Amino acid sequence: xxxxxxxxxxxxxxxxxxxxxxxxxxxxxxxxxxxxxxxxxxxxxxxxxxxxxxxxxxxxxxxxxxxxxxxxxxxxxxxxxxxxxxxxxxxxxxxxxxxxxxxxxxxxx
Amino acid sequence: xxxxxxxxxxxxxxxxxxxxxxxxxxxxxxxxxxxxxxxxxxxxxxxxxxxxxxxxxxxxxxxxxxxxxxxxxxxxxxxxxxxxxxxxxxxxxxxxxxxxxxxxxxxxxxxx
Numbered sequence: 387x388x389x390x391x392x393x394x395x396x397x398x399x400x401x402x403x404x405x406x407x408x409x410x411x412x413x414x415x416x417x418x419x420x421x422x423x424x425x426x427x428x429x430x431x432x433x434x435x436x437x438x439x440x441x442x443x444x445x446x447x448x449x450x451x452x453x454x455x456x457x458x459x460x461x462x463x464x465x466x467x468x469x470x471x472x473x474x475x476x477x478x479x480x481x482x483x484x485x486x487x488x489x490x491x492x493x494x495x
Numbered sequence: 496x497x498x499x500x501x502x503x504x505x506x507x508x509x510x511x512x513x514x515x516x517x518x519x520x521x522x523x524x525x526x527x528x529x530x531x532x533x534x535x536x537x538x539x540x541x542x543x544x545x546x547x548x549x550x551x552x553x554x555x556x557x558x559x560x561x562x563x564x565x566x567x568x569x570x571x572x573x574x575x576x577x578x579x580x581x582x583x584x585x586x587x588x589x590x591x592x593x594x595x596x597x598x599x600x601x602x603x604x605x606x607x
Binding site: 390417419421427428429430431434473475477481482483484485486487488 | 535536537538539540553585593594595596597598599600601
């Protein structure tokens with residue numbers, strides 16, 4: 387079966403760095419997405435990786451290793467507004483998105 | 496402001512009643528989706544439409560139906576609601592080659 391694994395919850399300190407991991411087993415691979423979802427709101431797009439390596443976008447970076455079925459989202463200089471759930475999703479060979487359950491990130495002052 | 500509009504935002508519904516969740520986008524995206532989100536689970540695809548006039552079943556289609564008469568509208572109908580359909584429903588669309596999804600604000604549905 388297809389599976390996306392990410393930690394349920396993480397806690398970090400304001401100003402620090404946090405890495406959220408995502409491992410996947412899917413039938414085929416056509417890209418990996420990270421979305422941010424604040425409580426009670428809709429998910430919003432953060433990043434897209436289709437080739438191995440690191441994609442940097444401001445304070446956020448996303449890494450992909452297709453051979454290992456692994457990605458991480460790196461958040462630097464954490465701010466209180468970064469408290470949210472972070473969703474990992476993989477597009478499979480049928481171009482359907484398979485979603486992880488999300489990682490709830492709690493930022494403490 | 497371009498985007499996706501869902502209605503209603505929230506609804507409490509008696510079991511057995513029929514309910515339609517509305518979704519309208521003004522981005523001229525071809526593909527549209529309906530997801531449900533439940534605590535502890537990832538987003539689950541109910542139905543999708545790759546272009547106006549076509550629809551397809553997702554991971555959890557039972558008890559739901561959709562139509563896509565035009566590019567902009569993609570309503571989701573629960574023919575006879577059951578308590579297990581209590582959830583937050585998100586409509587989404589995508590239009591470019593990356594497949595980035597744009598989500599509506601969600602419709603919180605409670606079936607009693």
